[in-house]
Amino acid sequence: MSRKTTSPSEFINIKGIEYFxxxxxxxxxxxxxxxxxxxxxxxxxxxxxxxxxxxxxxxxxxxxxxxxxxxxxxxxxxxxxxxxxxxxxxxxxxxxxLAIDPAPAWANVQQIPEMLLEKSAEIELNLSLEQWKKLTDIQRFALLKLCRPGHENKNFPKAAVEFGLLN
Known part of the structure; x- marks a missing residue:
């Protein structure tokens, strides 16, 4: 899923869009x-x-x-x-x-989803609850999307670095 394109996306420098x-x-x-x-x-x-x-x-x-x-x-x-x-x-x-989840996992800042902890361990990321709480809603959402089973997960470490969770 990662063929490089020569031109950047239309989202890259637009104010008001949380784009990674x-x-x-x-x-x-x-x-x-x-x-x-x-x-x-x-x-x-x-x-x-x-x-x-x-x-x-x-x-x-x-x-x-x-x-x-x-x-x-x-x-x-x-x-x-x-x-x-x-x-x-x-x-x-x-x-x-789609059914709308009334309590999506990304919205729960009191608990890190198990699936995310498991994926984090694979890249030697010890994600703390404090770090989880400091992320934006869309950052938490993105991490969960990137660590789902069956998803090509090569962008998960890139996201962890970009979000300041991993050096």
Whole structure:
């Protein structure tokens, strides 16, 4: 999933977007993958976006998806509707809905998920609860996405370094 592209993503220097350097390596079939900030918002609004759908959106629409707020139920619903409209516009498909987790593991700052502790041990990272608490929501979300079973995990160590958890 990491074929280098010559041009940086449209997200790299935009204020207001929590975009990570390790994401510049996210390529699949020569298509830049969906950034964590958008994946985070998709989970929050209950829509699964396929890479083939994402690749049809123009840069302005992709940046808007990264910038739009999901701070409360009203704006999260707006995000949900906007994403559905884009999927319909470009694919004529019905958006794939996801169940929204009412208590996602990344939101629990009182306990580090076991799956993350196991993955951290593989790279000799002794993640403390204090470090876990200091991460942003999207950083915790990203670490959990990067350590899931069946996921290509080579960006996990890069994320740990970028987030100041590993030298």
């Amino acid at each position: 350097r390790f994401e510049e390596d996210f390529m699949e079939d020569n298509i830049r993958c969906i950034p964590m900030v958008v994946r985070f918002k998709m989970d929050a609004c209950g829509i699964k976006l396929k890479l083939s759908e994402w690749s049809k959106f123009n840069a302005t629409e992709r940046v808007k998806l990264a910038l739009m707020s999901i701070d409360n139920a009203e704006v999260t619903e707006r995000y949900h509707q906007y994403l559905i409209a884009l999927i319909t516009k470009y694919t004529d498909n019905t958006a794939t809905k």
